[in-house]
Amino acid sequence: MLKKLFTHEWKESWKMVTLFNVIVIVFTLIGALAMTNKNWAEAMEENEWYAIIFMSYFMLYYFAILALSLATTLYFFIRFYRNFYTDQGYLMHTLPVTSNQLIISKALVMYIWQMLSGIVICISVFVLINGFIVGAGEDVTIWELFAEIFSEIEVTPMVVAVGIISVFMLIGSQISAILFGYLAISLGQLSKNHKLIASIGIYMGMQTLLQMLGSVFQIGFNVAVTNIEDVSDGLVIAVMLLITIVLFAVDAAMYAGSNYIMKNKLNLE
Amino acid sequence: MSSLVECRNVTKCYSNGRPAVYNLNLTLEKGHIIGLLGPNGSGKTTLIKMINGLLKPTNGEVLVNGILPGPETKARISYLPERTYLEAQRTVKDIVDFFGDFYEDFRKDRAYAMLDALHIEPTARLKNLSKGTKEKVQLILVMSRDAELYILDEPIAGVDPAARDYILRTIIANFNPAATLLICTHLISDIESILDEVVFIRDGQITLQTSVENIREQQGKSVDQYFREVFAC
Numbered sequence: 001m002l003k004k005l006f007t008h009e010w011k012e013s014w015k016m017v018t019l020f021n022v023i024v025i026v027f028t029l030i031g032a033l034a035m036t037n038k039n040w041a042e043a044m045e046e047n048e049w050y051a052i053i054f055m056s057y058f059m060l061y062y063f064a065i066l067a068l069s070l071a072t073t074l075y076f077f078i079r080f081y082r083n084f085y086t087d088q089g090y091l092m093h094t095l096p097v098t099s100n101q102l103i104i105s106k107a108l109v110m111y112i113w114q115m116l117s118g119i120v121i122c123i124s125v126f127v128l129i130n131g132f133i134v135g136a137g138e139d140v141t142i143w144e145l146f147a148e149i150f151s152e153i154e155v156t157p158m159v160v161a162v163g164i165i166s167v168f169m170l171i172g173s174q175i176s177a178i179l180f181g182y183l184a185i186s187l188g189q190l191s192k193n194h195k196l197i198a199s200i201g202i203y204m205g206m207q208t209l210l211q212m213l214g215s216v217f218q219i220g221f222n223v224a225v226t227n228i229e230d231v232s233d234g235l236v237i238a239v240m241l242l243i244t245i246v247l248f249a250v251d252a253a254m255y256a257g258s259n260y261i262m263k264n265k266l267n268l269e
Numbered sequence: 270m271s272s273l274v275e276c277r278n279v280t281k282c283y284s285n286g287r288p289a290v291y292n293l294n295l296t297l298e299k300g301h302i303i304g305l306l307g308p309n310g311s312g313k314t315t316l317i318k319m320i321n322g323l324l325k326p327t328n329g330e331v332l333v334n335g336i337l338p339g340p341e342t343k344a345r346i347s348y349l350p351e352r353t354y355l356e357a358q359r360t361v362k363d364i365v366d367f368f369g370d371f372y373e374d375f376r377k378d379r380a381y382a383m384l385d386a387l388h389i390e391p392t393a394r395l396k397n398l399s400k401g402t403k404e405k406v407q408l409i410l411v412m413s414r415d416a417e418l419y420i421l422d423e424p425i426a427g428v429d430p431a432a433r434d435y436i437l438r439t440i441i442a443n444f445n446p447a448a449t450l451l452i453c454t455h456l457i458s459d460i461e462s463i464l465d466e467v468v469f470i471r472d473g474q475i476t477l478q479t480s481v482e483n484i485r486e487q488q489g490k491s492v493d494q495y496f497r498e499v500f501a502c
Contacts, residue, residue: 001340004370012356082356090354094321095371096344192284264325267283268318 001097005105013079017072017113021120024068028124031057032131039135061128065121072117076110077181081196085189089268099262103255107178114174158233165240172247179254180206186261272296273418273449274320279329281315281473289315290473292329297449299417302463304492305453307470308500313453314351316470317420320451321348333418344372347416351423353403357396361389361406368410380413383439387432401428408436412443419450425459433459457493467492469499 034057043050083092084102092102130142153159184206188199221239274297281290290312297303307313318324319331322338333342355364361384368375384391387405395403408424424440425433433456441463444450454460467484469477477499481492488495 001371008367008370012359087350087352087354088356090323090348090350090352093323094343094346094348096340097371098340266323266325268323 001095002101002105005095005097005101006108009079009105009109013076013109013113016075017117020068020071020075021117024064024120024124027061027064028127031061032127035128035131035135037135039137040132041136065124068117068121072113073177073181076106076113076178077185080106080110080182081185081199084262085185085195085268087268089266093262093266093268099259103182103258103262107175107182110178111174114178158237161237162240165237165244168244169240169247172244172251175251176247176254179251179258182258183254186258189261189267190265271299273299273334274451275332275335276316276319277329277332279316279319279326279331281312281319281324282327288327288473290319290326293474295468295475295478297418297451299449300447301465302444302450303452304457304460304464304467305451305470306457306467306492306496311470312473313470314422315473317348317422317451317453320418320420321346344374345417347372347411347414347419349407349411349419349421349424351426353400353407355395355403355407358394360392360394361398362391364395364406364410365391368413372414374415375410376413376415379443380409383409383413383443387435401432404428405432405436408439412439415445415448417448419444419448420453421450422453423455424452425454425456437463457496458491461492464492469496471500 040050040054044054082088083106095102126142133140133142133145181203184203185199187202188195188197191198274295276293276295279290279293279295280288282288293312293316295316305313305316315324319326320333320338322343331338334345336342359367365377365380365384368380369377381391384406387402387409389398389402389406389409395406398406404424404426405428408421411419411421419440421440425436428436437460440450452460452464461481464481466478466480468475484490484492484495490498
C-alpha cells in the first residue's frame with residue numbers, strides 16, 4: 001500500500017514541482033548563454049548599463065532560487081494539509097492504509113523533490129559561474145577548478161569520518177525540515193477554531209524557539225572550544241556524532257507526534 | 270443473524286466537553302438496509318465517523334466484524350460522506366483508477382457503466398462538474414465496491430428529484446444482499462421504500478431500533494410520519 005500511496009502522490013505532484021525547477025533552469029541557461037558570449041567584467045567597465053543589467057539579473061536569479069526552495073516546501077506542506085486535514089481527509093483516512101503509511105509516502109515524495117531541487121540549484125550556480133569564467137576569457141572551467149581543489153585535499157580517516165557524518169547530518173536536517181512542518185500542521189488541527197492559522201502560528205513559534213536553542217548551543221560550544229587548548233579530532237567527531245544523534249532523535253519525536261495526532265486525535269470538520 | 274457493527278457503551282466528547290454521543294449501544298446485523306435517522310446535532314455523523322475510524326471514542330468501543338476500526342475494516346466499508354472529498358483537479362477517470370488501486374473490491378466496469386448511464390464523461394475534471402454531478406460521481410464510486418458495509422451520509426440531498434430515483438435504483442441494483450447498508454438522511458420519504466430497519470438517534474443516544482414493518486403495523490404510520498411525530502419541535 002505504501003508503494004501505491006507513493007506512486008499516487010508522485011503522479012499528482014510532479015508536474016507542479018517540475019515547473020518550478022524548469023523556471024530556474026531556463027533562467028540559468030539565459031544567464032549562462034549571455035555571459036559565455038560576452039566578457040561582462042570588461043563590458044561593465046565600459047558601459048554602466050551592463051552593470052545594471054548584470055546586477056538586476058543576479059538579483060532576479062537569487063529570488064528565483066529562493067522562490068524555488070520556498071515554493072517546493074510550501075507546495076508539499078499545502079498538499080499535506082489539504083489531503084489529510086480538509087474534506088479530502090475523508091478519502092485519505094478511509095483508505096485501507098495506516099497513518100504511518102500516509103505520512104511516510106508524503107514525506108518520501110517531498111524529500112526526493114527537495115533533493116532534486118537542491119541538485120538543480122547547485123548545478124545552476126555552477127553553470128552560471130562557469131559561464132562567467134568562460135566569458136571572461138579564462139582558459140579554465142569551473143569543473144576543472146573543482147577537480148583541482150578536490151585533488152589537493154588529503155584523504156585522512158578524519159576527513160572521511162567528517163564527510164560521512166556530514167552526509168548524515170544533511171539527511172537528518174532535511175528530514176527535520178519536513179517533519180517539523182508536518183508536526184506544526186498536525187498540532188494546529190487540535191485547535192478548536194482557525195486550524196490553519198494555528199498551524200502557521202505553531203510553525204513560527206517552534207522555529208523561533210529552535211533558533212534560540214540553537215544560538216545558546218552555539219555560544220556554549222564556542223566557549224567550550226575556546227577553553228580547550230587542544231581540540232582533538234576525537235572531540236570534533238564526538239560532538240558531530242552527538243549532534244547527528246540528537247537530530248535523528250528529534251526527527252523521530254516529530255514523526256511520532258504527527259502520527260499520534262493523525263491516529264488518535266483526528267477531527268475532520 | 271450475525272452482527273456486523275457493534276457499539277458498546279460508546280461516548281464521544283469533543284473539546285467543549287459536551288458529549289456528542291453518550292453511552293450508546295447499537296448492533297447492526299448483516300444483510301439489512303438501515304436508516305439512521307435523527308434531527309440535526311443528534312450525533313449521527315459522529316457515530317458514522319467512529320464506525321469509519323475517523324474519530325476515536327472517548328469511552329467504550331466500536332467493533333466492525335469483531336475488530337476495532339483500522340485498515341482491515343476500512344477495506345470492507347464503503348463510505349460516502351456528506352462532503353465533496355475528491356481533489357478538484359483530477360479527472361473522473363483518475364479517481365476511478367485511484368479507487369481501483371486501493372480497494373480490492375472495487376469494480377471498474379460497474380463504475381463506468383453507471384457513469385455512462387448518468388452521462389458523466391470519464392475525462393471530465395471534477396472542478397468542471399456541478400455540485401450534484403460530483404455527488405453522483407462519489408455515490409458511483411462508493412456503490413461500485415463489493416463491500417460488506419455501505420455507509421451513505423445524505424446520499425441524495427444534493428441531486429435533483431429525477432436523479433434521485435436513478436440513484437436509489439442504483440443503490441438497490443448494486444447492493445449485495447449479504448451486505449449491510451446504513452443510510453443517514455433527512456429525505457426519509459424518498460428512501461423509505463428501500464429500508465428494512467430504522468434507528469432513531471437523539472442527543473447522542475439510540476431511542477429506537479426497529480423494523481419498518483413494525484412501525485407501519487404498530488403505529489399505523491409511515492416512517493416519515495412517525496419520525497415527524499417523535500422529533501416534533
